[in-house]
Each structure stands twice: as C-alpha cells, then as structure tokens.
Amino acid sequence: MVSFSRLAPVLSLAPVLRSAMGPAIGLSLAFVALQPAGAAEGTAVFADRSKIAAIGGSITEIVYALGEEKHLVARDSTSRYPKAALELPDVGYMRALSPEGVLSVNPTGILALHGSGPKEAVDVLKKTSVPFIEVPEHYSHEGILEKVRIVGKALGVDAKAEVLARELDAKLTAAEKQTASIKERKRILFVLSIQGGKILAAGSDTAADGMVKLAGGVNAVEGFSGYKQMSDEAVITARPDVILMMSNAGPPVSDAELFGNPSVASTPAGTARKLIRIDGAYLLGFGPRTADAIHDLAVSLYGGQVTD
Amino acid sequence: MVDQSIAGPVTASASEGDRSGRARIVILLLCLGLAAAVFLSLTSGASDASAVNVIGDWLFGTVPDNAALSARDSLIVYDIRLPRIILGMLVGAALAVSGAVMQGLFRNPLADPGLIGVSAGSSLGAVAVIVLGATMLAPVTALLGTLALPLAAFCGGLATTLVLYQVATRRGQTSVATMLLAGIALAALAMALTGILIFMADDRQLRDLTFWQLGSLGGATWAKIASVGPIIVLALAAMPFLARGLNALALGEATAGHLGIPVQRLKYTAIIGVSAAVGASVAVSGGIGFVGIVVPHLLRLAVGPDNRYLLPASALLGASLLLLADAVARTIVAPAELPIGIVTAIAGAPFFLWILLRKRGVVDL
Numbered sequence: 001m002v003s004f005s006r007l008a009p010v011l012s013l014a015p016v017l018r019s020a021m022g023p024a025i026g027l028s029l030a031f032v033a034l035q036p037a038g039a040a041e042g043t044a045v046f047a048d049r050s051k052i053a054a055i056g057g058s059i060t061e062i063v064y065a066l067g068e069e070k071h072l073v074a075r076d077s078t079s080r081y082p083k084a085a086l087e088l089p090d091v092g093y094m095r096a097l098s099p100e101g102v103l104s105v106n107p108t109g110i111l112a113l114h115g116s117g118p119k120e121a122v123d124v125l126k127k128t129s130v131p132f133i134e135v136p137e138h139y140s141h142e143g144i145l146e147k148v149r150i151v152g153k154a155l156g157v158d159a160k161a162e163v164l165a166r167e168l169d170a171k172l173t174a175a176e177k178q179t180a181s182i183k184e185r186k187r188i189l190f191v192l193s194i195q196g197g198k199i200l201a202a203g204s205d206t207a208a209d210g211m212v213k214l215a216g217g218v219n220a221v222e223g224f225s226g227y228k229q230m231s232d233e234a235v236i237t238a239r240p241d242v243i244l245m246m247s248n249a250g251p252p253v254s255d256a257e258l259f260g261n262p263s264v265a266s267t268p269a270g271t272a273r274k275l276i277r278i279d280g281a282y283l284l285g286f287g288p289r290t291a292d293a294i295h296d297l298a299v300s301l302y303g304g305q306v307t308d
Numbered sequence: 309m310v311d312q313s314i315a316g317p318v319t320a321s322a323s324e325g326d327r328s329g330r331a332r333i334v335i336l337l338l339c340l341g342l343a344a345a346v347f348l349s350l351t352s353g354a355s356d357a358s359a360v361n362v363i364g365d366w367l368f369g370t371v372p373d374n375a376a377l378s379a380r381d382s383l384i385v386y387d388i389r390l391p392r393i394i395l396g397m398l399v400g401a402a403l404a405v406s407g408a409v410m411q412g413l414f415r416n417p418l419a420d421p422g423l424i425g426v427s428a429g430s431s432l433g434a435v436a437v438i439v440l441g442a443t444m445l446a447p448v449t450a451l452l453g454t455l456a457l458p459l460a461a462f463c464g465g466l467a468t469t470l471v472l473y474q475v476a477t478r479r480g481q482t483s484v485a486t487m488l489l490a491g492i493a494l495a496a497l498a499m500a501l502t503g504i505l506i507f508m509a510d511d512r513q514l515r516d517l518t519f520w521q522l523g524s525l526g527g528a529t530w531a532k533i534a535s536v537g538p539i540i541v542l543a544l545a546a547m548p549f550l551a552r553g554l555n556a557l558a559l560g561e562a563t564a565g566h567l568g569i570p571v572q573r574l575k576y577t578a579i580i581g582v583s584a585a586v587g588a589s590v591a592v593s594g595g596i597g598f599v600g601i602v603v604p605h606l607l608r609l610a611v612g613p614d615n616r617y618l619l620p621a622s623a624l625l626g627a628s629l630l631l632l633a634d635a636v637a638r639t640i641v642a643p644a645e646l647p648i649g650i651v652t653a654i655a656g657a658p659f660f661l662w663i664l665l666r667k668r669g670v671v672d673l
Contacts, residue, residue: 074643092644095512096519098526100388101643103380104355115512118519120527128383206511226510 046109046131049155053102055094056113058144058287059135060085062151063111065288066160074105076116081281081289099124111154113137137286139210141172144286164288171291172214178306179216179298186301187220188212189240189269194253197261198229201238207284208244214290215297217242232263240269242301246280276300331617334610338624342397345631349393350385352635354642357384391528396634397627398533398540399525399593402585404626405547407600408607408618412554413578414484417608420600421586424472424491424579426465428498430590432505433464434520439505439513455535458591462539465587468494469579482575523594523649525634536588543585544623550578551615558613596649598656599626605663 046052053074054060060079063069069084076094079085091101094113099121102110107130114137116122126132133154135147145165152161190208192200202208203224212219220240221230230238243258255275264270278300282293298306350359362385365378403421410419421427437460441449449456472494476487509517553574556564565571589596603626604618611617633651640646 077644089643092641095515096524096526096645096647098354098638098643098645100357100384100638101354101645103357103384104353104643106355118516118527120529123529124383124387127387128380130380226512227514229507 044133044150044153045156046133046154048108051106051108052155053091053105053107053110054079055091055097055102055111055116056135056137057081057281058137058147058285059111059113059151061285061287061289062148062164063155065148065164066152066155066157068155068157068160071155073107074102078281081285097121097125103128103130109133109154111135111151139205139207139286141169141176141214144172144288144290145169147287168288168291172294175291175294175298176214176216178295178308179302181307182216182302182305185216185218186241187239187268188217188242188244188301189220189235189238189267190244191253191258192227192246194258194261199235199261199264200227201230201235202227207286210286211283211290211293211297212244214294215301217297217301235261235263236266238267240267241272242274242276243269244276244278244297246283247277248279327612327614328617331611331614331621334607335617335621335624338621338628342624342628342631345628345635346393346397349396349631349635350389352639353384353389354638354645355384357381357389359385359389362386387530388528391530391533392525392634392638393631394533394537395528395592396525396630398537399589399596400599400626400628400630401544401623402540402589402626403596403599403630404603404622405544405619406582406585408604408615408622409547409550409554409578409582410600411604412550412557412615413575414488415558417605418601421582422495422597422600424487425468425493425495425498426583426586427590427595428495428502429468430461430465430587431521431595432498432502433460433462433467434458434591434594435502435505435517436460436464438516438520439509455531458532458536458588461591462536462584462587464498465583465590468498469583473576473579482572484575487579519647520594521649522647523596523652524637524645524647525593525630526645527592532592536592539584539588543581543588546577546581547585548616548619550574550581551619554578554615594647594649596630596652598652598660599630602656602659603629 049068049071051073052063052071054063054072055076057076057078057080060072060075061081063072064082064085072085072088074091075085075088076097077090077092078094079088089105091105092098094116096118097116102121102125110125110130110132112122112132113135116134122132133150135150135154137143138146145168148165148168149158149161152158152164155161189199190202190206190212192202192208194200201221202219203221203226204219205225206227209219209221220238222238243264245253245258255273258275259265259270259273269275276297278293278297282289283297285293295306358381362378362382365382406421407419410421410423411417413419414423434457437445437449437457441456445456448460452459472487472490473482475490476482476484506514506517553564553569553571556567556569557571557574559567561571564574604622607618607621607625611621630648630652633655634648637646637648637651
C-alpha cells in the first residue's frame with residue numbers, strides 16, 4: 001500500500017513546472033492565429049526554390065497564377081484549384097499539419113498561409129534547415145496584393161509578381177467600382193451551415209464579411225466577429241435581403257430547408273426567396289480569382305444595376 | 309473468464325500456480341511486443357528518414373558526404389519520432405492502467421476514467437486555454453507558453469476529482485456509488501461549461517478544438533514530455549502498490565477491511581493516481597478513447613483478474629497498442645496524418661461491442 005503522503009509530489013505541481021519551463025515562451029496553441037500577421041520570419045526569399053510545399057488554397061492559386069507551379073512538390077487539402085494542383089501530394093489540412101509528412105516530400109522551402117498549424121508542427125518545421133515563409137492574410141483588396149508580392153518575392157520572381165499584383169489591383173478596383181453608384185445597399189446574411197434549424201452565420205473579421213463589403217453589400221450581422229449561431233430573433237432583426245451560402249461545403253442544404261426555417265422565412269430574403277450559392281474556395285479564398293468572385297456576387301445581388 | 313474479475317483470487321488456490329506462471333510468460337511476451345512496437349514506430353513514418361542510419365551515425369560518426377541529409381533525418385528521428393514514441397508509451401500506459409484500476413475500484417468491468425468526470429474536467433481546462441488564452445487568461449498563457457494547455461487540462465481533471473471526493477465522502481467513508489453518480493453530474497456540468505466556451509470561440513479556435521478533441525500525439529515535444537512525463541510516471545509507479553488492495557476489494561469493502569486492507573486510503577490513492585494520469589494524458593493528447601476499456605479486458609482473458617499481473621500487463625499492452633495506433637495514424641494517409649482518436653475508436657469500439665455480445669446474459673451491468 002502507498003500512503004497518501006507518498007503521492008504528495010503528484011499534487012504539487014510547482015517543482016515539475018519550474019523544471020519543465022523552457023526559456024522560450026511562445027503564445028498558446030490557438031492564439032498565434034489571432035495575432036495580426038507580421039512579415040515572414042527570417043529571409044523572405046527561398047535560397048533554393050526547386051521544391052516548394054504550398055500550404056493554403058490561395059497560396060497555391062497564386063503560385064499557379066505566377067506560372068511557377070513547376071516548383072511545387074506538395075499542397076494542402078484546402079488547395080483544390082486549379083485542377084492540376086490535385087495531382088500534387090496532399091500533406092493534409094492546413095491547420096493539422098504533420099511535420100514529418102511535410103518533410104517527407106523533401107521540400108527546399110515551405111510557403112504557408114497565416115493560420116497554418118498546429119503551432120507545435122510549425123515550430124518543428126522552423127527548426128529544420130528548410131526555410132519556412134508565412135504569408136499574412138487580410139480579408140481586403142490590399143491583402144490580396146500583399147500575398148501576391150510576398151509569394152513572388154519568396155520564389156524570386158518579383159517582377160512577375162508586380163505585374164500580377166497590378167493586374168489584380170486594376171481588376172479589383174474595377175470590380176469594386178461596379179457597385180459604387182448603387183444607393184440601396186442590400187443586406188446580406190452569410191450562412192455557413194444550418195444544424196438542427198440553427199443558423200451559423202458570419203460576423204465581422206471573416207472572409208465572407210470582407211467579400212460582402214467588396215461586392216457593395218452590407219453584412220446583415222452586427223455585433224459579433226467570426227462564425228456564430230444566431231438565435232431566431234437575431235436572424236429576424238438582421239433583416240437580410242439576401243442569403244449567401246457556399247455551394248460545395250459538406251452536405252448541401254436544400255432551398256426548402258433554408259426557407260422552411262421560420263425565422264429565415266419571415267425576413268425580406270425569405271419572402272423573396274433570395275438565395276445565392278457560390279463555390280467556397282472561389283468566394284472566400286482572397287486570391288487571384290477574387291475580382292471575378294466580387295463581380296459574380298455583385299451581379300447576383302444587383303443584377304442590371306451593376307455598371308461595367 | 310472475464311467476469312471472474314468480480315471475484316478475484318485473494319487466497320491461494322490450486323490453479324494459482326499455473327496462472328501466475330502463465331501471467332509471467334504473458335508479461336514477458338508483452339515486454340517483447342513493446343520493444344517491437346518501439347522499433348516499428350522509430351523506423352516508420354511519412355518520410356524516408358532512416359532511423360537505423362541516424363542511430364548508426366550516432367554510434368560511428370556521420371558519413372561526411374551525407375551530412376545534410378543526415379541532419380534532416382536526425383531531426384526527424386530525435387525531434388519528431390522519438391518524443392512521439394515516449395509520449396505515446398506514457399499516455400497508452402496511463403490510460404490502460406487507469407482503466408484497470410477504475411474497474412477494480414468500482415468492481416465493475418466496464419468502469420472507465422471517463423465515467424467519473426476526470427476526462428470531462430480535463431477537457432474543460434484545455435478548452436478554456438484554447439478559447440480564453442488571448443483574452444482572460446492572457447497572463448497565464450504568456451507565462452507558461454505551450455505548457456499552458458497541458459497544465460490547464462491537468463488542473464481541470466484534478467479539480468473535478470477533488471470536488472467529487474468532497475461530495476462522496478462522509479465521515480471518512482467514500483461511497484463508490486455516490487462517487488459514480490456525482491461523477492456523471494460533474495461531467496455534465498463540465499461539458500456544459502465547455503459548451504459555453506465553444507459558443508464563445510471564433511472559427512479558428514473551433515477548428516483547433518475539433519482537432520484537439522479527436523486526439524493526437526502530433527504535438528509531442530520534449531518540453532511537453534518534461535511537463536507531464538513526471539506526473540504520469542509518478543502516478544504509474546504508485547499504482548502497482550494498489551494491486552493487493554484491489555484484489556481484496558473484489559470481495560466487497562467490508563471483507564477487504566477485515567482482511568486488513570486500509571480501504572479508505574486505497575480508494576483515495578487510486579482516485580488521485582487515476583486523475584493525475586488521465587488528466588495529464590488528456591492534456592497532451594486530447595481525446596483518445598477505448599484504451600482504458602479494451603486493454604484490461606483483453607488481458608483478463610490472458611492473465612486472469614489478479615491485479616498484481618493485470619496492472620503491469622495493462623501498462624505494457626496499453627503502451628504497445630497506442631504506439632501501433634499512432635504508427636497507423638502517421639502512415640496510412642501520408643504525407644497527411646489521421647487523428648489517433650479516430651484510429652483507437654475504429655479499432656476499439658467494435659471490440660467493445662464484441663465483449664458485450666460475449667458477456668450478454670453472463671453479467672448484469
């Protein structure tokens with residue numbers, strides 16, 4: 001038998017902690033992702049760009065848009081466009097990377113969108129001699145140009161990246177102008193999912209919120225950030241004119257199910273049965289295709305009022 | 309066979325000799341099995357890093373023209389695979405032994421650390437750090453860094469257990485039945501509080517939570533092993549001392565008391581040990597299920613219900629099985645990785661159902 005006193009060390013954590021506390025104090029697991037994304041660590045140019053692992057759908061798209069896809073040796077599971085990218089080995093979901101998996105494709109550089117994780121995996125990857133460049137993400141016009149320039153610099157094709165950034169800048173400006181003169185702004189509710197009749201909607205600081213603004217709409221949701229379940233009354237008070245959903249995320253929600261929801265049915269969007277569905281990666285990627293997505297969304301919202 | 313755990317042998321009987329001999333052989337085989345599992349884990353992975361070469365380099369010096377590759381390989385072996393193996397063995401042993409001890413304590417072959425709310429309490433601590441780490445708990449996370457999560461989970465598990473004890477103990481006597489019921493209530497409360505936190509979480513945190521709840525040994529680092537390793541080792545070291553007491557307890561508390569077993573202290577030690585081991589395990593690896601149920605059951609078929617053999621055998625088999633599950637998780641979808649909780653549940657849940665089918669009508673639960 002062991003007496004309780006012999007177990008005392010188990011209960012007193014302090015000595016264990018002090019011995020285990022490393023000098024390096026990082027932020028906790030999830031929260032790195034919430035810090036504003038700074039510049040990439042260390043050098044922002046790959047010394048050897050022959051084998052690049054791209055983590056994040058928009059990063060992979062930008063590499064293709066720059067015509068530098070010959071350097072790619074791996075992608076993550078969110079990189080589903082262009083089709084050719086699907087041929088590359090998939091190192092898993094960008095937030096659940098396996099360090100050995102990423103190293104197994106023998107990359108000479110890792111290009112990761114901000115928010116890639118988990119932190120431990122990224123820490124291990126940064127310990128290797130393989131350069132790791134993190135690309136910041138901001139849900140805005142400028143954020144896209146910044147991504148293009150950083151990816152271009154990393155791959156040593158600054159001039160090409162500048163050309164692409166200007167081209168996208170012009171397209172984005174044009175796409176935003178299309179709705180500039182419209183007086184009556186539509187209120188849009190972005191619905192991520194409906195589970196058990198509960199609406200999971202996008203608040204501020206989301207890619208959906210950014211897109212709604214760029215397409216000349218107003219996010220019907222006020223008062224919360226990120227994705228949250230809304231109560232029936234909150235949905236009614238939000239008075240959305242249009243419901244926006246992703247067309248390919250998980251099991252499809254039928255129109256009948258959406259408009260069968262009493263709270264949705266009683267909104268202007270419900271009475272007019274206004275529902276827009278757009279491919280998730282296209283709508284929320286904030287990459288080279290975003291200008292087109294803004295145009296498509298604007299046309300779906302305002303139809304003939306959109307000026308070219 | 310399995311249901312004999314309810315009447316474990318305390319006194320010597322004719323079959324005692326045969327059984328102990330057989331149990332020793334099983335334990336020896338389990339030691340060999342663990343060695344094989346360690347070797348397999350060290351040499352398998354998504355990359356082609358050769359553990360044999362790395363260990364060879366370490367023994368005989370690096371081959372000069374191979375220095376760059378060798379540096380990468382030794383990082384993969386020393387900083388990725390080795391910490392995972394050590395963490396996997398600790399967690400697997402902790403979960404399996406905790407399960408065996410709980411089953412002995414509650415005299416119920418289906419008891420599990422998850423039952424008394426330890427796992428739920430640990431989860432609450434961990435989720436609190438994931439969701440509040442940047443706001444309310446910012447000073448804590450800034451101070452502890454990546455250790456904040458395991459420690460919060462450990463404290464959550466321990467706090468749950470201590471409350472449980474206050475509720476279930478009257479005049480120095482702990483009622484196991486009350487503890488079970490209180491555990492269910494506390495688990496429900498912990499889950500509700502976790503629900504509030506999940507409601508407060510933003511989408512990034514929700515994604516982190518989802519992956520954390522599925523369980524993974526992927527975050528294994530030497531720092532984590534240093535933080536929870538001592539706790540698990542201490543708890544595991546204390547558990548074999550409980551074996552004789554748990555054997556006696558199988559005859560009922562009163563009988564065990566008459567046999568000179570300090571029943572109250574036994575219960576207290578078992579509960580604290582299980583909380584420490586499970587809290588620390590949940591903290592570093594998230595939700596890994598079924599090890600605590602499947603391993604002791606499998607071993608009761610092999611070595612019988614005697615805790616003197618069951619506990620060490622559970623530690624060995626738990627460690628081996630978790631290493632194997634992790635090897636599958638690491639390689640089956642390479643270069644990506646499956647959460648290990650999925651692997652243990654896919655392997656464990658059907659096995660558990662099979663146990664129930666075999667015992668149907670034999671044991672009333």
